Amino acid sequence: MTAITAGLVGAGCSHLLHLIEGLVFGDASGTLLHAISSVPWWHRVCALGGAGLIGGISWYLYARAGGKPVSLPKAVNGQKMPILLTFWHSINQIVIVGMGASIGREVAPREISASLGGKIADFLYLPPEQRRIIVGCAAGAGLAAVYSLPLSGAVFALEILLIEVTASAVWPALIISGGAVLVAHGWVRSDPFYTLPEAGQLLPTASLTLWAVIIGPLLGIIGVLFKSAVSACSAARPTGWRLLAWMIPIFTLIGVITVWVPSIAGNGQSTAQLAFDGAVLGQGGRAAAGIGVALLASLAIDGFTKLIGTLATIRSGAWGGTLTPGLALGASSGAILGILWSYIYPGDTTAIVCFAFIGAVVVLGTSMSAPLTALCLVIEFTHRGATLLVPTVVALGLGVGAARMWNKWRAKQAQ
Known part of the structure; x- marks a missing residue:
């Protein structure tokens, strides 16, 4: 359940990002650099200024609504991540990156996947130690799904969030990360994110x-x-x-x-x-x-x-x-x-x-x-x-x- 959820989150975040790039710059078929370079200078300035305006207003309202980001280590250790506020916070990140903000996009799928993984664990009444593993692996799988990185997602969960390499943690990390990439991209690896020589x-x-x-x-x-x-x-x-x-x-x-x-x-x-x-x-x-x-x-x-x-x-x-x-x-x-x-x-x-x-x-x-x-x-x-x-x-x-x-x-x- 967690693997399927994280895979859908990763695919959804990627599609939303490209949709926003297309709406803002008129071309989402290539890289963001290609899209930005194809528009006039004033278009770039307006797009980034608009990202600042939208992001500033949205995070201001988010804070007024009681929103306070929960870090992934805290979520792994049991702190609840409110679903709606987490979606709000994460989607705002995707919106500003799609409009050209100079920052990474990988936190959003990790946060959404971790919050949903926590809900799945709560729904199944998993004990705290198993819930901890599910939330950590879900966050790693969100990263894996958005970039098609099955091994990296598992290692990220084990090394950074769970901070353990035990049999009880390794096999869920591999299954959830690999399963999320399978859902998001299929069994054939997508093109590399960075192109290198042979x-x-x-x-x-x-x-x-x-x-x-x-x-x-x-x-x-x-x-x-x-x-x-x-x-x-x-x-x-x-x-x-x-x-x-x-x-x-x-x-x-x-x-x-x-x-x-x-x-x-x-x-x-x-x-x-x-x-x-x-x-x-x-x-x-x-x-x-x-x-x-x-x-x-x-x-x-x-x-x-x-x-x-x-x-x-x-x-x-x-x-x-x-x-x-x-x-x-x-x-x-x-x-x-x-x-x-x-x-x-x-x-x-x-x-x-x-x-x-x-x-x-x-x-x-x-x-x-x-x-x-x-x-x-x-x-x-x-x-x-x-x-x-x-x-x-x-x-x-x-x-x-x-x-x-x-x-x-x-x-x-x-x-």
């Missing part, structure tokens, strides 16, 4: 492995800093009428930025795809240097504006996900650091996409405090990665270790 072009080298050892800790700290920035912006969200005073101008400003950097809109897919689209570096000659400088500038602009856009959106009072923005930050960081590495290690022929792949895994893993979930997510998002597992896993381990040391140092500094 696996034969994603080959590890001595240079890439050495880079992973050296840069892995730095990528881990980037992920921790991103998580800290998101937490700070979330804590500073305005309330009451201040929602409108913040959301309308900030969303409108982001709309103005889309005139020059349209990839700032949406959940970050286009920013990450730019990093994954990097061509193979040459033999260290002038042509390779020219390609590197051009890509470096483009990646830096896209990555920085996406980072600022996501943080500003959260700070303005909006709610949404940071999974895909975090992945975009990691892919951009990895690609930028990989291009710089090509100048230190002349003659390298490693594809930029390999650096971007490792960067995406490490930054996402430390920003979520869930390295295994991040690894599964990036592999399932791209349908690639098996050939890069050795340098990726080494960089991920070093990144997580550096993140833990950084957090301990910050805690000691705060005392």
